[in-house]
Amino acid sequence: MKEGMEILEIDELRKYCPLKWHDEIPEEGVGLGIADIDFAGPKGISEYISSRLSDHYAFYQKREGLKSAIMVANKFLDGKGIRNATVQVIPGTMVGIYTVMKYISKKNGNICVVNPIYPPIHFHASEEGNSIDWAGFDDQGRLDHERLKESVNHNTKLLAISNPNNPTGTLFGKQDFKLIRDLANDYDFLCFSDELYEPLHFRAEHIALGSIEGLQDRTISLFGFSKAYGLAGFRSGFMSLQFSDTKVVQEVVEHLLVAPSPITSFVLEFALGNDNSRKWVKEFRRLMASNTKKASEYLDDNGLQCIRPEGAFFVFPDVKTEDDEKFSKDLLKRKGVEVVPGSLFGPDGKGHVRINCATSEERLFEGLEKIVQFVNSK
Ligand SMILES: Cc1ncc(COP(=O)(O)O)c(C=O)c1O
Incomplete structure (x- = not known):
């Protein structure tokens, strides 16, 4: 990781990032839900x-x-x-x-x-x-x-x-x-x-x-x-x-x-x-461009239709379900991975889930692999 971007360990996130890393995410789980990030912010704010x-x-x-x-x-x-x-x-x-x-x-x-x-x-x-x-x-x-x-x-x-x-x-x-x-x-x-x-x-x-x-x-x-x-x-x-x-x-x-x-x-x-902030944003953008590209390609290659994003830090695959709310609940229960049900984003979101890619590539892929396994097991 380049200077300025520090990925946090899960025990740190459970302390500092409680909305995303809440208690219902099990010990071995992966939080890819709420739109917070797994990185320390730019240095110097306090x-x-x-x-x-x-x-x-x-x-x-x-x-x-x-x-x-x-x-x-x-x-x-x-x-x-x-x-x-x-x-x-x-x-x-x-x-x-x-x-x-x-x-x-x-x-x-x-x-x-x-x-x-x-x-x-x-x-x-x-x-x-x-x-x-x-x-x-x-x-x-x-x-x-x-x-x-x-x-x-x-x-x-x-x-x-x-x-x-x-x-x-x-x-x-x-x-x-x-x-x-x-x-x-x-x-x-x-x-x-x-x-x-x-x-x-x-x-x-x-x-x-x-x-x-x-x-x-x-x-x-x-x-x-x-x-x-x-x-x-x-x-x-x-x-x-x-x-x-x-x-x-x-x-x-x-x-x-x-x-x-x-x-x-x-x-x-x-x-x-602030200069630290500017550098941080640039590095974060580079990482999110890479994570969203790799995630969308991986999901698409594994049969979950997914458009490659041009911005933000999410992917929004079609997870082949009629009930994305139930899908998301079951995914958390069975695989420990949190995502956000697509229907919450309006009627066109039905059948999709939102996956937050603002984490390390390694942690993101741990979650993605579990999502693909979950879909294939149904
Ligand atoms: C598009 C969009 N707008 C607004 C918000 C709320 O953000 P804020 O922390 O600035 O209130 C979010 C948070 O996820 C968001 O994704």
């Missing part, structure tokens, strides 16, 4: 936070986050081609998902969701009383243009995507954005993109939805540091707001948090501005 702390932060800070952090976020957005965005610092992108769905629920119309997608996106949408129209991907894992055209209309108020997509690893391309832009303008809807996995793109560049001409005044994007920056526990991310109702969205955040903790802002500054 020193950085300590160096920035002061007793003066005993007071509520600005609703949008610390000015120093917003400057760093704006520089980052500029580099992504996102102009004239209002930045709202948030303690993790999950808060951004909730905020967007809460905000949009006050408007009439439906939400179009491109699925399979990270479950809280459609979950919060429905919980807040919104009706969903499902769009999806073709059998190569690309955005299905015809289906998207059929899934939006004058009643659509929001289109939701995740780019790179969790769980399929799809990167949206120029042609996809051209279609999205034309439809959003024809039908006058807002676009929402969860770009948490943004630095993890392997075979093509990541294009930010908010950088597309014609979408720069109707887009909400989310960025965060829980995955590609190895800082999940510190809870930090930000919203990039490019539309007229920015203040109303920020009010939802205010009603939820009053204001983010200054620590959330420090983590943003470190993630985007």
